[in-house]
Amino acid sequence: MHLLLLATLLVPGLRAHEEQEPDLSEMSGKWFTIALASNNSALVAPGGHFRVFLDTLDVKDGNVHGNILVPEDGRCKTLSLVAFKTDKNEQYQFSLQFWGHNEMDIVEVEPGEALAFILNNKYQDKTSLVAALAVRTLPAKKDSLDTFEHLCEDLGLHKEQIVLLDHTDHCQKSQD
Numbered sequence: 154m155h156l157l158l159l160a161t162l163l164v165p166g167l168r169a170h171e172e173q174e175p176d177l178s179e180m181s182g183k184w185f186t187i188a189l190a191s192n193n194s195a196l197v198a199p200g201g202h203f204r205v206f207l208d209t210l211d212v213k214d215g216n217v218h219g220n221i222l223v224p225e226d227g228r229c230k231t232l233s234l235v236a237f238k239t240d241k242n243e244q245y246q247f248s249l250q251f252w253g254h255n256e257m258d259i260v261e262v263e264p265g266e267a268l269a270f271i272l273n274n275k276y277q278d279k280t281s282l283v284a285a286l287a288v289r290t291l292p293a294k295k296d297s298l299d300t301f302e303h304l305c306e307d308l309g310l311h312k313e314q315i316v317l318l319d320h321t322d323h324c325q326k327s328q329d
């Protein structure tokens with residue numbers, strides 16, 4: 154998959170960052186997930202395996218350690234995950250075990266402000282595309298959402314496959 158390259162070439166807003174290597178250390182800290190998208194809608198629907206909220210990221214040795222909040226029985230369970238940097242040609246590809254195996258790309262939607270995670274999920278024999286938009290501060294800027302929408306479009310995800318998450322959701326609020 155060359156999703157990052159594709160995104161870089163196709164999303165006008167990202168073109169400016171094409172040459173500069175995004176700074177991984179800037180990814181550490183608190184994030185809020187505000188949108189999800191998938192071509193397998195059950196994954197991002199309420200109760201879906203990817204209906205989860207990013208809490209914090211920490212970059213160590215180029216690998217991305219993350220805590221996510223998973224709604225479960227009306228509560229929020231914290232789950233720690235590690236996305237390992239892969240040796241592939243692309244700088245930003247990661248390998249992540251979560252509901253099967255994921256190849257993950259991270260795209261800087263807005264430097265320091267908004268990140269998109271693009272996952273190619275393989276669970277048993279099924280491949281699905283999942284994208285998530287995370288921002289530093291709430292409410293999210295409309296520009297970040299617009300750029301995410303274009304990014305999704307370029308990946309073949311339609312507007313109606315994007316789910317906006319309510320930032321009053323208790324799994325977002327309990328993070329404060």
Ligand SMILES: *[C@@H]1O[C@H](CO)[C@@H](O)[C@H](O)[C@H]1NC(C)=O
Nearest residue numbers: 191192193273280281282309
């Ligand atoms: C979703 O996208 C992935 C990656 O492009 C593709 O392999 C898969 O067949 C798609 N699934 C559906 C249901 O369109």
